[in-house]
Amino acid sequence: MTHQPETRRLWQNMTLFDGRTVHPEPMTVAVCGERIERVCPSAAATGLDGEVMANGGVMTPGLIDCHTHLVFGGRRADEFEQRLEGASYEDIARAGGGILSTVSATRMASEDDLYAQARPRLEALMHDGVTTVEIKSGYGLTTRDEMKMLRVARRLGRDLPVRVQTTFLGAHALPPEFKGNADGYIDLVCSEMIPAVAAAELADAVDVFCEGIAFSVAQSERVFQAAQAHGLPVKAHAEQLSNLGGSALTARYKGLSADHIEWLDEPAIKAMAEAGTVATLLPGAFYTLRETRVPPIDLLRQYGVPMAVATDGNPGSSPIFQLTLMLHMACTLFRLTPQEVLQGVTVHAAQALGLQHETGRIKTGLAADFCIWDLEAPNELAYAVQPGRLTQRVFAGQETL
Numbered sequence: 001m002t003h004q005p006e007t008r009r010l011w012q013n014m015t016l017f018d019g020r021t022v023h024p025e026p027m028t029v030a031v032c033g034e035r036i037e038r039v040c041p042s043a044a045a046t047g048l049d050g051e052v053m054a055n056g057g058v059m060t061p062g063l064i065d066c067h068t069h070l071v072f073g074g075r076r077a078d079e080f081e082q083r084l085e086g087a088s089y090e091d092i093a094r095a096g097g098g099i100l101s102t103v104s105a106t107r108m109a110s111e112d113d114l115y116a117q118a119r120p121r122l123e124a125l126m127h128d129g130v131t132t133v134e135i136k137s138g139y140g141l142t143t144r145d146e147m148k149m150l151r152v153a154r155r156l157g158r159d160l161p162v163r164v165q166t167t168f169l170g171a172h173a174l175p176p177e178f179k180g181n182a183d184g185y186i187d188l189v190c191s192e193m194i195p196a197v198a199a200a201e202l203a204d205a206v207d208v209f210c211e212g213i214a215f216s217v218a219q220s221e222r223v224f225q226a227a228q229a230h231g232l233p234v235k236a237h238a239e240q241l242s243n244l245g246g247s248a249l250t251a252r253y254k255g256l257s258a259d260h261i262e263w264l265d266e267p268a269i270k271a272m273a274e275a276g277t278v279a280t281l282l283p284g285a286f287y288t289l290r291e292t293r294v295p296p297i298d299l300l301r302q303y304g305v306p307m308a309v310a311t312d313g314n315p316g317s318s319p320i321f322q323l324t325l326m327l328h329m330a331c332t333l334f335r336l337t338p339q340e341v342l343q344g345v346t347v348h349a350a351q352a353l354g355l356q357h358e359t360g361r362i363k364t365g366l367a368a369d370f371c372i373w374d375l376e377a378p379n380e381l382a383y384a385v386q387p388g389r390l391t392q393r394v395f396a397g398q399e400t401l
């Protein structure tokens with residue numbers, strides 16, 4: 001008999017969405033330590049012994065929010081009111097508000113303040129079933145303040161039972177001290193910020209905001225080159241408000257994902273399909289900014305581009321920290337199917353973070369990150385907007401709810 005170093009634990013008779021499909025028959029998932037040991041039909045698991053942790057229920061992989069800005073200072077409720085009165089997101093940005101107002105508040109906040117403000121947002125996501133989250137910088141815009149934000153994100157990941165992936169987004173907006181000198185700011189991003197962030201191992205990827213109100217394709221490309229020189233994968237906020245070409249650029253650099261993409265065109269979709277770049281859909285920003293141009297879902301399907309779904313949780317364009325709501329909204333607003341949105345917050349979201357060999361599926365060898373829900377079937381997660389249906393949350397084999 002082989003020696004079993006840790007007790008096997010069993011989740012029996014699960015209605016299982018494994019990250020790709022819903023299994024037609026009841027399934028048993030065996031966990032040993034932090035990893036999934038075996039996944040098999042319950043009918044074939046009769047000889048498998050271990051401690052039974054649950055019997056019956058809907059199981060999904062732990063949810064993955066692959067695009068958030070949840071570390072920030074201040075609030076933007078007044079800007080929300082201005083937009084209700086007719087001002088556009090771009091008008092507010094051009095007048096020095098929007099992202100830049102969060103930059104002032106974030107620069108003034110201490111690391112402990114930022115941590116104290118971000119932690120409840122992350123805990124809200126965790127209570128909604130999230131076991132992996134991406135957190136971006138981008139409201140510091142100096143080397144010191146960007147690193148401060150990233151340290152807060154890393155600390156959250158150390159303190160809480162959740163996997164935190166950090167993304168450096170120095171090229172998010174032009175800071176006021178560089179007004180009229182965007183190229184000068186990009187010089188700073190490339191020659192000082194990226195090397196410092198990489199040396200301190202504070203970022204897992206590098207993002208840019210490629211847009212009329214932010215940075216050009218040429219400037220974004222310089223950032224990508226600096227990222228690659230430091231061995232960091234890239235991604236972009238692209239084609240959100242116009243079709244500038246940021247997604248095609250991201251595909252050229254074999255980027256992890258192009259995000260927002262309402263204005264994406266067919267050649268760029270083809271390039272993304274060939275590069276393996278994920279299309280990350282952000283229905284919260286689309287909804288909050290009351291956009292009308294829907295991302296080209298049919299073409300993304302046609303070319304087989306993997307689609308992820310995320311909250312984009314941030315103080316301006318998507319002040320929403322509930323990933324299951326995004327499932328519902330991606331179905332209603334973008335006409336994705338429940339199966340597509342479930343893939344979008346599991347297997348495809350893992351791919352958007354480069355973590356597809358670690359999490360995002362219920363599969364032998366992957367981390368034991370999963371959720372048990374009080375539902376009859378997995379598609380109910382997208383159908384009803386109803387908090388409180390999570391009955392077990394397991395992160396790296398540990399029950400955390």
Ligand code: NIG
Pocket residue numbers: 069098099102209237240285312314315316317318
């Ligand atoms: O993902 N598009 C740019 N950046 C963020 C918004 C950040 C903000 O408004 O504070 C986004 O929508």
Ligand code: FE
Pocket residue numbers: 067068069237312314
């Ligand atoms: Fe964003």
